[in-house]
Amino acid sequence: MERSQEVKKDLLRRISKVEGQIRGIHRMVEEDRYCVDVLVQISAARAGLQKVALAILGGHTRGCVANAIRSEQGEEYIEELINELDKFIK
Amino acid sequence: MERSQEVKKDLLRRISKVEGQIRGIHRMVEEDRYCVDVLVQISAARAGLQKVALAILGGHTRGCVANAIRSEQGEEYIEELINELDKFIK
Amino acid sequence: MERSQEVKKDLLRRISKVEGQIRGIHRMVEEDRYCVDVLVQISAARAGLQKVALAILGGHTRGCVANAIRSEQGEEYIEELINELDKFIK
Amino acid sequence: MERSQEVKKDLLRRISKVEGQIRGIHRMVEEDRYCVDVLVQISAARAGLQKVALAILGGHTRGCVANAIRSEQGEEYIEELINELDKFIK
Numbered sequence: 001m002e003r004s005q006e007v008k009k010d011l012l013r014r015i016s017k018v019e020g021q022i023r024g025i026h027r028m029v030e031e032d033r034y035c036v037d038v039l040v041q042i043s044a045a046r047a048g049l050q051k052v053a054l055a056i057l058g059g060h061t062r063g064c065v066a067n068a069i070r071s072e073q074g075e076e077y078i079e080e081l082i083n084e085l086d087k088f089i090k
Numbered sequence: 091m092e093r094s095q096e097v098k099k100d101l102l103r104r105i106s107k108v109e110g111q112i113r114g115i116h117r118m119v120e121e122d123r124y125c126v127d128v129l130v131q132i133s134a135a136r137a138g139l140q141k142v143a144l145a146i147l148g149g150h151t152r153g154c155v156a157n158a159i160r161s162e163q164g165e166e167y168i169e170e171l172i173n174e175l176d177k178f179i180k
Numbered sequence: 181m182e183r184s185q186e187v188k189k190d191l192l193r194r195i196s197k198v199e200g201q202i203r204g205i206h207r208m209v210e211e212d213r214y215c216v217d218v219l220v221q222i223s224a225a226r227a228g229l230q231k232v233a234l235a236i237l238g239g240h241t242r243g244c245v246a247n248a249i250r251s252e253q254g255e256e257y258i259e260e261l262i263n264e265l266d267k268f269i270k
Numbered sequence: 271m272e273r274s275q276e277v278k279k280d281l282l283r284r285i286s287k288v289e290g291q292i293r294g295i296h297r298m299v300e301e302d303r304y305c306v307d308v309l310v311q312i313s314a315a316r317a318g319l320q321k322v323a324l325a326i327l328g329g330h331t332r333g334c335v336a337n338a339i340r341s342e343q344g345e346e347y348i349e350e351l352i353n354e355l356d357k358f359i360k
Contacts, residue, residue, distance in 0.1 A: 008299065015296045022292055025322070026285045029278065035330035036354055042323045043357045046316065050179050052295070053312045058172040060305035062165070065151075069159045075152070082148040084306055087313045088179040089140050098209065105206045112202055115232070116195045119188065125240035126264055132233045133267045136226065142205070143222045150215035174216055177223045230359050238352040242345070245331075249339045255332070262328040269320050269358040 007059060014052050021045035053088060057081075097149060104142050111135035143178060147171075187239060194232050201225035233268060237261075277329060284322050291315035323358060327351075 022045055028038045061081070068077040112135055118128045151171070158167040202225055208218045241261070248257040292315055298308045331351070338347040 008302075011299050012296060015292065015299060019289065019292045019296065022285065022289045022319075026282060026289065029281050029285060029326075032278075035326050035334065036350055038326055039323060039330075039354050039358075042319060042326070043354075046319055046323075046358075049292075049312060049316055049319070050176075053179065053309060053316075054172060054176055056299075056305050056308055056312070057175065058168065060309075061151075061155075061168050061171065064305065066159045066164055066168070069156045069164075074156055074159075078148065078151050078156070080306055081151065082144060084309050084313075085147065085175070085179075086140075086144055088309075088316075089143065089175075098212075101209050102206060105202065105209060109199065109202045109206065112195065112199045112229075116192060116199065119191050119195060119236075122188075125236050125244065126260055128236055129233060129240075129264050129268075132229060132236070133264075136229055136233075136268075139202075139222060139226055139229070143219060143226075146209075146215050146218055146222070150219075154215065170216055174219050174223075178219075178226075230356075233359065234352060234356055237355065238348065241331075241335075241348050241351065246339045246344055246348070249336045249344075254336055254339075258328065258331050258336070261331065262324060265327065265355070265359075266320075266324055269323065269355075 007055075011052065011055055011059075014048060014055070018045055018048040018052065021048060050088075057085075097145075101142065101145055101149075104138060104145070108135055108138040108142065111138060140178075147175075187235075191232065191235055191239075194228060194235070198225055198228040198232065201228060230268075237265075277325075281322065281325055281329075284318060284325070288315055288318040288322065291318060320358075327355075 021041060025038060025041050025045065028041060065074065065077045065081060068074045111131060115128060115131050115135065118131060155164065155167045155171060158164045201221060205218060205221050205225065208221060245254065245257045245261060248254045291311060295308060295311050295315065298311060335344065335347045335351060338344045
């Protein structure tokens with residue numbers, strides 16, 4: 001599916017960006033940079049990671065969960081989804 | 091629906107519990123209680139509120155979202171759901 | 181202390197506002213309002229509660245923690261503060 | 271400072287672990303692994319990142335903030351700290 005390839009590429013690009021941010025944080029700590037500047041970067045990486053999680057959640061709901069619901073097997077998938085969300089919105 | 095009534099009663103019970111916790115926090119601040127003890131209570135109320143949010147999210151996905159998906163109108167509901175989640179998992 | 185009284189009044193006002201929001205959420209669930217509208221309100225109450233937590237954290241750091249640091253007994257208070265934060269930034 | 275070197279090494283080790291987790295997430299998405307498994311990994315990376323943030327917050331409070339408080343210049347640092355926390359406990 002063309003569209004799915006696009007979504008995947010976008011996702012991988014976002015993940016690569018977070019990887020770069022984490023490498024930046026590593027370097028900042030090595031160079032003894034000011035703590036609050038490091039925290040600002042952690043905050044940015046964290047936000048990037050959340051966007052990745054949201055994009056995956058959206059894709060999962062549109063794909064697997066929706067398909068399961070259509071074939072009347074949604075309950076198990078919804079249960080799993082809500083359990084997973086529990087870890088994210090604490 | 092009997093089951094839905096049960097879910098609703100459980101939800102209202104949880105919300106009432108959070109209300110009680112917030113009243114407790116109000117009293118603790120009035121009585122100048124130790125800050126960290128107040129934070130512990132805020133943390134508990136916050137966790138209670140998240141459980142309420144999760145329960146509502148679960149019910150919404152099982153109900154409205156699943157129905158919309160079954161009648162091939164799921165996209166709009168999923169979009170709305172993911173947008174709402176964005177505020178919760180920041 | 182005049183200033184402290186002001187801070188306390190402001191804090192109590194914020195907590196009362198969250199109390200009102202939780203009562204509103206209770207009513208919305210009772211009236212079977214649309215789930216996403218309830219989630220929006222939970223999100224608002226949650227943000228209000230976080231502001232209360234931050235204000236208490238700030239006051240605690242300016243007060244107890246700063247005093248403990250000045251009398252070279254800060255370590256224990258800082259430890260306690262960081263442990264408490266652990267619950268909030270998960 | 272010997273102790274500070276140890277803290278820094280521990281911090282860098284934690285950050286490297288998060289880097290490895292993010293690379294793992296990248297690979298999982300490339301290999302089209304099951305969404306919920308990816309979310310579990312994101313959740314783990316996120317928790318690792320929070321631990322790094324907490325460790326930095328603790329070090330900053332014990333170091334810069336405590337020093338500033340001792341020389342009666344704490345207010346500005348505490349303000350900055352609380353502002354930073356605001357982004358983390360949303």
